Amino acid sequence: MDLNHLNSALASLDAAERLKYICSQFESGVVFSTSLGQEDQVITHLIARQHLPVSVFTLDTGRLFQETYDLLDRTIARYKVQVNIFFPDASRVEAMVNEKGPNSFYESVENRKECCFIRKVEPLNRALKGARVWITGLRAEQSENRHNLSYAEWDGTHQLIKINPLLDWTLDQLLVFIEKENIPYNKLHDKGFPSIGCKPCTRAIEPGEDIRAGRWWWESSKKECGLHQETAK
Template sequence: MENIKAALEGLDAAAAMRYLAEQFPGAVAFSTSFGQEDQVVADMIWRADLPIRVFTLDTGRLFQETYDLMDLTRARYKKPFEVYFPETASVEKLLLEKGPNSFYESVENRKECCHIRKVVPLNRALQGVKVWITGLRAEQSENRQGLEALEWDESRQLYKYNPLIHWTYDDMMEYIKVHKVPYNKLHDKGFISIGCAPCTRAVEPGEHPRAGRWWWELSKKECGLHG
C-alpha cells in the first residue's frame, strides 16, 4: 500500500485514477450517487476515457430529479453506467413486516433499510473489485475528516481511493462551472447531500451540509456504505 501511495504523490485526481486503472486492469470501479462530487469524478473518468467501471445504486426511493440527472448524464457523455437494485425478496419482507416508512421509527430500523437498499447491493457491485473509487470529501462530515486519499477497506478487502477528499466545496463548484458538469437541480433548492427522497430535506442557511440527511436523528449520520 505504501508503494501505491508513493506513486500517487503529486498526481492530480484524473492522473491518479489512470495510474490505478493501469495497475489493476479491469478491477477498478467508481460508485456514483449522482451528487455533485460524484458528477465531478465521473466527468474526470469519462473525459479521459479511463477504463474504470461506473455504477450506481437504485434504492427504489430516489428523487425524480435524480433519475432526470441519470438521463441527462447518459445523454451528455454517451457512456454506460451499471445500476444495482436491492434484492426483491428482502424489500418485500421488510415492507410486509414493518411497512414502507419504518426508518422513521428508530435508528435501528433506518440502518436496516439502508443495509437492504444500499449496503447489500454495493457489496454485490464490488465483487471482484480491487480499487473502489468514491466521491467523498473531508468537509462533508466529521466522520470523513480523518480519511486519506488512499485507504485499505478491511471488511471488503480492497483499496478505497477518494480523489476529492481534500477538495473544498468551492473547488468542486469551480470544476462544475468550468467543465459545465450536469448536476441535480435539487442542489439549487438547498439540497446539499441528496439520498433517498423520504430521508432527505433541504438544508437551512448555516446548517451543516449533512443536516438534511436523516434529519430526525441525532446520531452518526452514515448509511453503512462508508462506515
C-alpha cells in the first residue's frame, strides 16, 4: 500500500475513523499493542466501541506496578476484549539476573537496554510475528524523538505498517476524552506518573518536567526502550 496515499487519507479523519479505515483496508493481520497507558486506553475504547477486528496484546515484563495489573483486569471487564499477554523468555531473564543481579539496569545504559530487550523487545517480536499492521498509541507531543512521526510509517525491523492514530492529539485533548467517556485509567496518573513502565524504572515527575522525565530518570540520553526505536529515528 502507498504510504503517502494512506497518510493523506488518515490526516483527514479523526482517531476513531482512522482505526475504522485501517480495518477496512486490511482484512486481517491488524494488531494493537497496549501498555495500558492513557493513549492506549483510548485506543482500546475506540476499538471496542466500534467492534473492530483488531488483535490486542500487551507485554508483561514481570516488573510492572500492581496498579497496572489492576487496570488490565478492569479494562477486560469493561470492554470484554481479549488481551493476549506476552511474557519474556524465562531462561534469558534467569541468565541475566544470575549474572548481573536484579537491578543491573541502574549500572549502565548497556545493561538497561539489555533488560529492555529481554523483557520487552523480544516478546514484542513474537507478538508481531505475522502481523501486517501495528497500531500504537504514540503521540508527537510525547517527546522530541516522536515529533517527526507520521500517521502511517513503514517499520523495516518488523516488516509491517505502523499506524499512530493519536499522533496529533495533545495531552489536554487526551485527558478530556478520557473523562468524557469514563475510560478506565491507571491510578498512578493521579499521583504524578504521566508515563508508566516497569516499577523500578518509573518515577513521578516534578511540576514543569517533561512528561517522559520519569522514565529511566537516571539517564540523560534520548530515552527509548527499543520498542519504537527505528520509527523514532
